[in-house]
Amino acid sequence: MTDDFKTQLQNVKDQYYLDAGGGISLPVAGAIYWIALAALSRYLPPADWALTAAALSGMIFPLGLLLQKPLASPFMKSKSPIAGVGLLSVMSINMLWPVHFIVLGISPDAAPLSLAIGMTLHWPVIGWTYGSRVCLIHAIARVAAVSVLWYAFPEGRFDVLPLTVAALYLLAAGGMRWELGRLRRKKGLQATAMTEQPA
Amino acid sequence: MKARLQNVKTQGRWWRHLSPHRPWIYLVYLVLPFAPWFYGVPAGETLAVTIVATALFLCLFVFAMIRRDWTSLPAALAVQLLGFWLLGVNPGAAVYLIFAVAMMARIRDRQWQRIGLAAWLAALVAGCLATGVPWLYGLAYLVFGAIIAAATAWSARSEEREAVREEMEADAAARAVEAERQRIARDLHDLLGHTLSVVTLKADLANRLFDADPERARAELAAIQQIGRDALAEVREAVTGLRVRPLAEVAGEIAGRLRDAGLEVSLDLPADANLSDMAAGAFGMVVREGATNVLRHAGARRVAISLHTDAAGLVLTLADDGRGGARFAGRGLDGLRQRLAEAGMTLHTARGLDGRGSALRAVWPAGTGDTAS
Numbered sequence: 001m002t003d004d005f006k007t008q009l010q011n012v013k014d015q016y017y018l019d020a021g022g023g024i025s026l027p028v029a030g031a032i033y034w035i036a037l038a039a040l041s042r043y044l045p046p047a048d049w050a051l052t053a054a055a056l057s058g059m060i061f062p063l064g065l066l067l068q069k070p071l072a073s074p075f076m077k078s079k080s081p082i083a084g085v086g087l088l089s090v091m092s093i094n095m096l097w098p099v100h101f102i103v104l105g106i107s108p109d110a111a112p113l114s115l116a117i118g119m120t121l122h123w124p125v126i127g128w129t130y131g132s133r134v135c136l137i138h139a140i141a142r143v144a145a146v147s148v149l150w151y152a153f154p155e156g157r158f159d160v161l162p163l164t165v166a167a168l169y170l171l172a173a174g175g176m177r178w179e180l181g182r183l184r185r186k187k188g189l190q191a192t193a194m195t196e197q198p199a
Numbered sequence: 200m201k202a203r204l205q206n207v208k209t210q211g212r213w214w215r216h217l218s219p220h221r222p223w224i225y226l227v228y229l230v231l232p233f234a235p236w237f238y239g240v241p242a243g244e245t246l247a248v249t250i251v252a253t254a255l256f257l258c259l260f261v262f263a264m265i266r267r268d269w270t271s272l273p274a275a276l277a278v279q280l281l282g283f284w285l286l287g288v289n290p291g292a293a294v295y296l297i298f299a300v301a302m303m304a305r306i307r308d309r310q311w312q313r314i315g316l317a318a319w320l321a322a323l324v325a326g327c328l329a330t331g332v333p334w335l336y337g338l339a340y341l342v343f344g345a346i347i348a349a350a351t352a353w354s355a356r357s358e359e360r361e362a363v364r365e366e367m368e369a370d371a372a373a374r375a376v377e378a379e380r381q382r383i384a385r386d387l388h389d390l391l392g393h394t395l396s397v398v399t400l401k402a403d404l405a406n407r408l409f410d411a412d413p414e415r416a417r418a419e420l421a422a423i424q425q426i427g428r429d430a431l432a433e434v435r436e437a438v439t440g441l442r443v444r445p446l447a448e449v450a451g452e453i454a455g456r457l458r459d460a461g462l463e464v465s466l467d468l469p470a471d472a473n474l475s476d477m478a479a480g481a482f483g484m485v486v487r488e489g490a491t492n493v494l495r496h497a498g499a500r501r502v503a504i505s506l507h508t509d510a511a512g513l514v515l516t517l518a519d520d521g522r523g524g525a526r527f528a529g530r531g532l533d534g535l536r537q538r539l540a541e542a543g544m545t546l547h548t549a550r551g552l553d554g555r556g557s558a559l560r561a562v563w564p565a566g567t568g569d570t571a572s
Contacts, residue, residue, distance in 0.1 A: 004551065040335075040339075043335055048290075049291065051231075051234060052229065052339070054234070055228070055231055055291075055293065055297075055343075056343065057341075058225060058228050058297070058347075058349070059343055059346050061350075062345050062346055062347055062349075062350030062351070063350070064355055065324045065354065066346065066349050066350050076357070083481060094227060097227070097230060101230070101234055102512070104234070111294075
């Protein structure tokens with residue numbers, strides 16, 4: 001891979017990240033979903049909670065669409081050539097549903113762990129398309145946190161675990177906002193340097 | 200429908216229909232009514248009813264997604280009814296209630312869309328009361344339904360705007376191609392019309408002088424040769440659109456040809472005129488077309504070409520003392536007027552020199568930065 005191609009690819013990723021506003025409306029929508037699940041755990045037995053979690057997961061993307069404008073993250077507007085990679089990764093995690101349902105049916109207690117990990121697998125890929133380190137860190141931190149919580153804190157599987165995922169989502173959204181700010185400043189400095197070059 | 204499908208396939212854009220902001224991909228949630236079979240073996244009757252309900256739902260859903268008009272309303276209400284009917288034996292059937300609101304939200308007409316969503320809400324309340332659904336579930340269906348409705352309506356409007364934008368871009372591209380084609384055609388007409396007129400005159404003169412004055416005839420033939428070379432270069436430039444010649448150069452050349460044709464020509468173009476390429480090109484066209492008409496129709500003895508500034512803006516005038524009649528515009532003047540209008544200029548005809556003949560006045564509006572001096 002030549003240096004030219006690497007630079008070109010990085011520029012495409014940077015532009016995608018900037019155009020999409022980091023797509024932070026989706027992690028915020030994810031946080032809302034997990035907060036709702038934590039709240040519902042007070043009313044629903046594990047089996048019903050599991051089925052509800054499966055059904056409500058369809059709300060995340062539509063909610064992300066609605067939050068685009070308020071959070072200034074127009075991720076659907078970007079026409080980057082690498083946007084399709086993120087779409088394919090989202091399709092991939094949805095192929096886990098047959099496995100999720102088996103878990104939900106045989107062991108509803110494992111539903112929070114299965115869903116929390118299953119719905120984080122696209123984050124490293126999306127992070128690659130953005131050139132974002134925060135996304136990969138979020139995925140690793142989430143898998144580690146939910147695994148520890150599930151084993152070490154069984155009574156908190158249906159409320160503490162979802163709230164932890166929600167908190168990690170919000171941290172990721174903040175981290176991506178920070179990354180975007182840094183990228184904007186870097187692009188701004190580069191543009192200034194180019195216009196100030198001696199003739 | 201077939202043509203649309205074929206169009207989508209051949210353009211290789213079928214995968215766009217699986218994008219998360221389109222409705223089709225959410226059909227994966229039809230697995231929810233079948234979820235109980237992942238961890239148990241419910242009654243055979245339940246399975247049969249679920250399969251039939253799913254088939255019926257698919258027919259109604261596809262119908263509503265294609266129609267997207269008021270007929271979607273009864274289809275969506277039927278899906279909602281199906282959901283409530285099946286809810287007692289299969290909790291996964293609640294997904295039909297959400298699909299129903301999406302079907303309402305995709306109705307194109309805003310008024311019918313609002314009626315549909317209101318009908319969905321009313322049917323939800325009535326259904327929950329009739330079937331004894333707990334308030335928490337009812338609230339969840341309402342909140343979830345509202346989010347799906349808003350997002351679906353947004354996606355539908357976004358698709359429509361995208362389709363309009365693509366159509367406008369295609370239209371603009373086609374118009375740009377057509378405009379370029381017409382520009383080339385008009386440039387060729389302007390250049391060749393004038394040039395061939397001059398060539399014809401000179402060839403006629405050379406023919407008459409051939410025996411009486413061979414030297415002069417030879418000179419006319421040499422001039423025809425040079426005009427041919429110049430015209431070839433101008434045609435190449437017109438086709439490639441590469442270079443706009445300065446007005447003084449064009450006017451000087453045209454004046455030379457008019458003089459060769461025996462006319463007395465006065466040129467009044469300020470040497471320090473500051474013209475943009477567009478203005479120079481447009482004025483050049485006026486000089487060519489005006490000179491062609493003088494040679495072909497006017498029967499004039501004198502021609503005056505001038506450029507000055509007045510209240511209207513920058514004005515180029517080409518006037519002769521011939522027969523007149525330029526106000527009865529032919530195709531050449533019509534085409535010229537249209538081209539000048541595209542550049543924001545106006546073309547006027549008037550009486551020519553000494554109240555006789557014709558004058559063409561092309562006005563480049565004031566405030567553009569172009570000046571005569």
